[in-house]
Amino acid sequence: DPSRLETKLSTSPGPSDKIKSGEVRWGTLFTNHMFEAEWHLEEGWSVPRVVPRHSIELDPAASVLHYGLEVFEGLKAHRGTKDGKIRLFRPDKNIRRMAVSCARLGLATFDQQMMLECLRRYVMIERDWVPHGRGTALYLRPTCIAIDPKLGVARSKRNLFYIIASPVGHYFQGGNCGVNLLATTKYFRSFPGGIGFCKTGANYALGIVPSEEASRLGCHQVLWLSDAKNRFVTEAGVMNFFVLFKGSKRPELVTAPLDGTILDGVVRSSILDLVRSWGTIDVSERKYSIDEVVQGIVNGQVIEAFGSGTASIITPVTGIHYQDKMYPINSETNKKITPQLLKSMQDIFYGEVDDTFSWNVQV
Numbered sequence: 569d570p571s572r573l574e575t576k577l578s579t580s581p582g583p584s585d586k587i588k589s590g591e592v593r594w595g596t597l598f599t600n601h602m603f604e605a606e607w608h609l610e611e612g613w614s615v616p617r618v619v620p621r622h623s624i625e626l627d628p629a630a631s632v633l634h635y636g637l638e639v640f641e642g643l644k645a646h647r648g649t650k651d652g653k654i655r656l657f658r659p660d661k662n663i664r665r666m667a668v669s670c671a672r673l674g675l676a677t678f679d680q681q682m683m684l685e686c687l688r689r690y691v692m693i694e695r696d697w698v699p700h701g702r703g704t705a706l707y708l709r710p711t712c713i714a715i716d717p718k719l720g721v722a723r724s725k726r727n728l729f730y731i732i733a734s735p736v737g738h739y740f741q742g743g744n745c746g747v748n749l750l751a752t753t754k755y756f757r758s759f760p761g762g763i764g765f766c767k768t769g770a771n772y773a774l775g776i777v778p779s780e781e782a783s784r785l786g787c788h789q790v791l792w793l794s795d796a797k798n799r800f801v802t803e804a805g806v807m808n809f810f811v812l813f814k815g816s817k818r819p820e821l822v823t824a825p826l827d828g829t830i831l832d833g834v835v836r837s838s839i840l841d842l843v844r845s846w847g848t849i850d851v852s853e854r855k856y857s858i859d860e861v862v863q864g865i866v867n868g869q870v871i872e873a874f875g876s877g878t879a880s881i882i883t884p885v886t887g888i889h890y891q892d893k894m895y896p897i898n899s900e901t902n903k904k905i906t907p908q909l910l911k912s913m914q915d916i917f918y919g920e921v922d923d924t925f926s927w928n929v930q931v
């Protein structure tokens with residue numbers, strides 16, 4: 569219950585100039601406080617607390633350390649460039665997705681409205697850490713872990729829920745100038761009936777070594793395909809993935825459907841709503857193969873490609889490496905929708921235009 573929130577303030581120094589410099593590596597600087605609450609199968613939720621950020625002591629047998637019983641979220645608070653107001657971008661979507669991930673992994677359930685209120689109160693306490701300027705945000709990382717000391721593979725009776733926060737700029741080093749993706753048929757991220765739709769550590773852990781292979785081939789991220797046979801394009805590293813095809817009458821913006829194998833991205837869904845509202849581009853959530861994409865690049869049918877995510881926002885894709893060949897994606901047209909989409913989204917994040925979709929929640 570957020571109205572019972574207990575607060576113990578930190579004596580550490582505040583944000584200072586550290587958060588103004590763009591030099592801090594993404595996700596390595598943290599605010600002074602964390603939100604925490606425990607859940608117990610019989611007792612329910614503890615009184616929630618905001619306390620000075622601290623290490624967590626876990627029993628070495630804690631389920632999270634053995635079976636990966638962990639779920640997390642990523643969402644952002646932005647500071648209005650004109651009015652200085654702090655807005656959360658679609659926190660209800662992240663909270664709902666967290667509930668879905670928790671349900672799949674047998675972690676605690678919670679009241680989503682109360683969770684939103686806890687989040688809001690926590691951000692209020694950390695408001696000085698929300699950086700100033702377009703392209704920056706306070707990145708919030710709600711996390712839920714199973715902490716029972718128990719080696720049996722079963723649902724955990726005790727969970728720890730916490731939120732930490734990190735002032736951030738661009739996710740990719742070198743700014744938003746674009747990434748190359750390695751479409752691999754050696755590794756796969758998910759499968760029908762699996763946990764591809766969950767935001768859980770395992771879905772990212774399995775990509776770390778493949779992304780190092782990508783990096784050796786001049787790529788920043790892996791482009792995940794469905795399976796070795798069909799090779800449908802699913803999502804990329806830390807992003808959902810979009811391709812803009814020329815189409816026969818009008819351009820077609822394509823992204824993979826939510827079939828349970830990909831993450832239901834908040835920026836993904838916002839892009840779909842935004843582009844549908846323009847009415848000038850056909851929007852398709854459909855299956856499409858890597859062969860369709862590389863052929864489209866070769867014959868000029870692919871106009872643009874980009875990734876979307878809370879961390880990466882909207883990042884142009886400048887090339888795809890597939891079967892030992894790099895296919896650069898044309899970056900010369902001045903009618904590109906990638907920068908236009910990024911601008912439209914950021915105008916909403918930073919309160920520069922009317923929030924006609926009612927996506928922002930003011931803190």
Ligand code: COI
Nearest residue numbers: 642643806877878879880
């Ligand atoms: C996000 O975009 O918020 C993510 O969670 C990606 C992350 C694993 C860096």
